[in-house]
Amino acid sequence: MTIALPRRAALLGAAATLAAPAVHAQEGPIRIGEINSYSAQPAFLTPYRNAWMMAQDEVNAAGGINGRRIETVFRDDGGRPEDAVRHAGELVNNERVALLSGGFLSNVGLAVADFANQNRRLYVASEPLTDALVWARGNRFTFRLRPSTYMQCAMLVEEAAKLPARRWATVAPNYEYGQSAVRWFKELLTRAKPDVQFVAEQFPALGRIDAGATVQALAGANPEAIFNVTFGADLTNFVRQGSTRGLFERRSVVSLLTGEPEYLDPLGDEAPEGWIVTGYPWEELNTEGHTRFRENYRRRFNTHPRLGSVVAYDTVSAIVAMLRKSGGTGTDAMIEAMRGLTFPTAFGEAEVEFRAIDHQSTLGAYIGRTALRRGRGVMVDWRYADGRNYLPTDEVVRTLRPQG
Amino acid sequence: MVQGLSGLASASSLFLVASGLTVIFGVTRIVNFAHGSLYMMGAYLSWTLVTALPRGHLGFWGGVLVAALIVGVIGVLIEVLLLRRIYKAPELFQLLGTFGVVLIVQDVALMIWGPQDLLGPRAPGLRGAVEILGVRFPLYELFLIAVGPVVLGLLWLLFHRTRWGTTVRAATADREMVGALGVNQRMLFTTVFFLGSVLAGLGGALQLPRESVNLQMDLAIIAEAFVVVVIGGLGSLPGAFLAALLLGQLQAFGILIFPKITLVLAFLVMAVVLVVRPHGLLGRPPASAHAAHVVEPPYPPATPLARNLGFAALALAVLVPPFMGEFALIVFTEIAIMVLFAASLHFIMGPGGMASFGHAAYFGLGAYGAALLAKHFAAPMELGLFAAPLMAGFAGVVFGWFCVRLSGVYAAMLTLAFAQIAWSTAFQWVEITGGDNGILGVWPSAWAQPKLVYYYMALVLCVGVTLLLRRAIFAPFGYALRAGRDSPLRAEAIGMDGFRIRWVAFILAAIAAGIAGGLFAYAKGSVFPTYMAIPRSVDALLMVLLGGVQTVSGPIVGALAYTWIHEQLMRSFDLWRLFLGSVIVALVLFFPQGLVGAAQRLTERRK
Amino acid sequence: MSASDRARAGVPPSTEAVNRPRQDMTLLVEDIHKSFGGVQAVAGVSLSVGAGELLALIGPNGAGKSTCFNMLNGQLKPDRGRIVLKGQDIAGLPPRRIWRLGVGRTFQITATFASMSVLENVQMALLSHAHRLFDIWNPVTREDPARAMALLERVGMAAQAQRPCGVLAYGDLKRVELAIALANDPALLLMDEPTAGMAPSERVALMELTANIARNSGIAVLFTEHDMEVVFAHADRILVLDRGRPIAEGLPAEVRADPRVREVYLGTGATHGIA
């Protein structure tokens, strides 16, 4: 495992961190406070942190931002929002970071966003998918990179509506992400195809799916198609039980995030075939920008990038672009720069924009089908779904987000 | 029908893990938190062996068995190096040590096997499925269904047909008898630990063809395994089997009607069973009331030295903060809150002798009490802080009424069940509580917004309530509570209503925890279900045990030490779990009476 | 003339002690039964004890003596029968209620609060008596120790008042239990093997003390004892149980002479004192 992190082996000297903070010279490095659930979600966040360091080193090697280096202080929230909030306080007050970033779990993202709002700091949320982050609970200080639950559902619905299936079943982890994914999918699909019917829904507890019983329960409802939101270990177990029991035979499956290498790789030669998924075809994606990114990453870490790597790399790119634009680290200036900011993505696709209207970036995702190649799951027939095409109209967005 | 079969397969896997746990508990009375880690290691080790060995029957089944045996050896190491040294420590103290092991194993597994989920090969010969009533059912699941009863049968033979087994049963029924039989108790404990660990390892290894191997396996299984053991009756193998069957079936059929029930089903069942049968389905009340009786040390009034230290600490807490940075104030506020939280748990755990595995419920309900008022009625902080103890206290009234009737681990597990029910309510009732996304914007009133002001307010409330609890411990009520713990027989014989006394204590502890929770909500500005999740209850337990459950100042020192260490490690190290686990294990080994207990011994020796 | 003197002299106790009208009795027990599963632990025991009287309940191990005590103080509910204390039927009440009605008790296996000092143990009983257990404010250490000390004085434990009960010798624990039992000015004292674990000289002294307190304060005492010397020296009357059934009752001299009693005791080999 390769983790590159400036270690602060400062346990004994830690008392110093509680004393009044040292004041950093204006011309020192620009510091970013990055909070994530590193120990709780290592599968996603280890590649994430690798790519983060890579991006940072590239920027600094190229002379930094107007001569100032960027520097990142990492904090592990262990999956607890309350710890994330404490880290945020420490990063802002002691480490004197210019802005906050990160977040994997939605509730951690929301907690930090609220902290940012209260303390008037910029927060660039990289991964949390919840729609609330930029809509219902959106605030002036928070921006989000990843395509949200709504956007990814909209991408999938576009494909799902083309299927002949009318009887649908859903399976999703029992927490906000799973629930709202199912809700959006149902709503959008019903809008696109009013005669669909939802005949069963399963909500196994996150990380503790009883796959045999869940598969059997879905099969019992005899749907024509299945919408899956489980991921990680739940997905693996679900797929294994499902294929042995023939759940996926003669049925279409539409599945969120399953094309991401984080979740496809562990399935090995048991990866399902023909599922319609969102994800990241890292192997076949040969845009100029992505090829460079992939090879650099491989050279440095001796493995291929995961989606987490792209998310981290793009987050750094966005922050760097914003700092170049703002010309300083005043929060208001940075927010002004963030609104409508365009920056390149490691996907090598068209430039991404942070929308001024709701602070959501237009980063997209790839949609395709899963297939087995050389004993591994891959995405085939994929296309890039640009995020800007999967967002509600501006009028709708204004009703979703508190204005003012 | 096939749904029922699916339930049976899950029941079998669960039984394997639970059987090891119940055997270990029956004999050693250790609440082995690390049992889930042993299970996880079984899975990882078998993955390594099976993928390394040549494919085929020998490679697969050999790998599984060898993995289970290696886990058995690891279990023996844990027993010999750690637990054996602390059998004489206060009840539940071993839990602290095994929790250290959990943390260590998590990081070690991450280092060895990496962060990605691993998918093992399927079992040779059992890859496919058979057609049952027109539905395909995996062969391997059928195999698992058979494994449960077979293991139960083998264990039955072992316990009824061998000398060793007879001794184990005798020791489970009555611990005093072990000494009386003149058995080599050390050998017995070690071998029992070996057997239990092998069963855990086997349970993990047999999941290989079924599930992916991942780093969350340990905590995912441990709570459920405990639930099975408790529902079945501690120490009872047939009970564990029955409970596993019951849970497996309820789970399999429950999801057909209530798809979201999986979150709490096990805990709901446990709560019902314990309310109806206080010793589980097949458990028996302990053979003799005083068999497990440990003589608790007295609570001496604070020595002048301790008193001065306390005043000095308080003076520091009052005088230094104005000169500190904002973040230090945040940390200090949090520490003050944790001191109260730990003290509230200690109130029922120390003088009351009732451990709670679900104390976070009252902390969390306090936080939610404040946050819900703020969210739905835009109530100011002053009102929210008033609502916090009310809400927690009300829960204490209801939950406590059931919990204080039970004793020992059963009572502790019932508190856990209620905490999980409260947690899942906060988690699932999205319209009211915001679900896992929590409630945001719970900020203090304008006057208390400055961190320093909020800190002083929290300090006054936390130290004040902590001192009140301390005062109650030295008042007739605290004595009556201790009286009921020391000798329920005598207490009842001099007119004390043990139930009412414990109930009131439970309510007081809930109220105090609620105050801590309310302060925490405003300090963080947001409230989440994690506030009442298991890890926070465990934190409270660790703080109390670390400081020394048998002392009055223990929880205060424990909270200071634990919050401080935790905070520092989490900030500074990648492998903070490994370090924290090692620190805990070291403390357990060197201070089996807790930090304050050790300090007291030291000063006594000087005298 | 004390009971022991009378016993030694072979003189029957004053007749009014034996033939007192039954309603006046502090404790009146009629035909109580208790079985555990298949074991009939107590089957048809009746007895009565008057104020200032010492009734000994004797019998071999497992005869049902402790079970009787447990029914009398409420720890067990009799299957059948009446238990009347000062005219009130108390059968089935919880121990704490019975205690409030004036029944003090010591246990065969001592039960004290190990984490508290001797003095505090007695103070607990006093606080309970004064209904002050839910006081969460006033430190126990600031309570006036005078009454508790007086009780300890009576049982000869004043010197050890500050020692924790967890470290006391067994005989001393029995004394503490007696002090606790006396704390609520009981009308009836139940003492299950009060002298077990004591040296012979101590036993005589303790029972002498008990007898004096009982007579002076008019307390009815029911006690069990395996040491026959103690029994015959101090009991006014004796009730003999065997396998749950009463087999003899009467004055010490009568019981001593009863052939059934001799048989039971000879059968079990516990013959000290009966000769």
Ligand SMILES: Nc1ncnc2c1ncn2[C@@H]1O[C@H](COP(=O)(O)OP(=O)(O)OP(=O)(O)O)[C@@H](O)[C@H]1O
């Ligand atoms: N809780 C109980 N459950 C089952 N059996 C019991 C219980 N308590 C007592 N017994 C049985 O009832 C019978 C009477 O017991 P008890 O303790 O009353 O005898 P005892 O006369 O006090 O004997 P000892 O002189 O040994 O104290 C015995 O056979 C005993 O085993």
Ligand SMILES: [Mg+2]
């Ligand atoms: Mg007895």
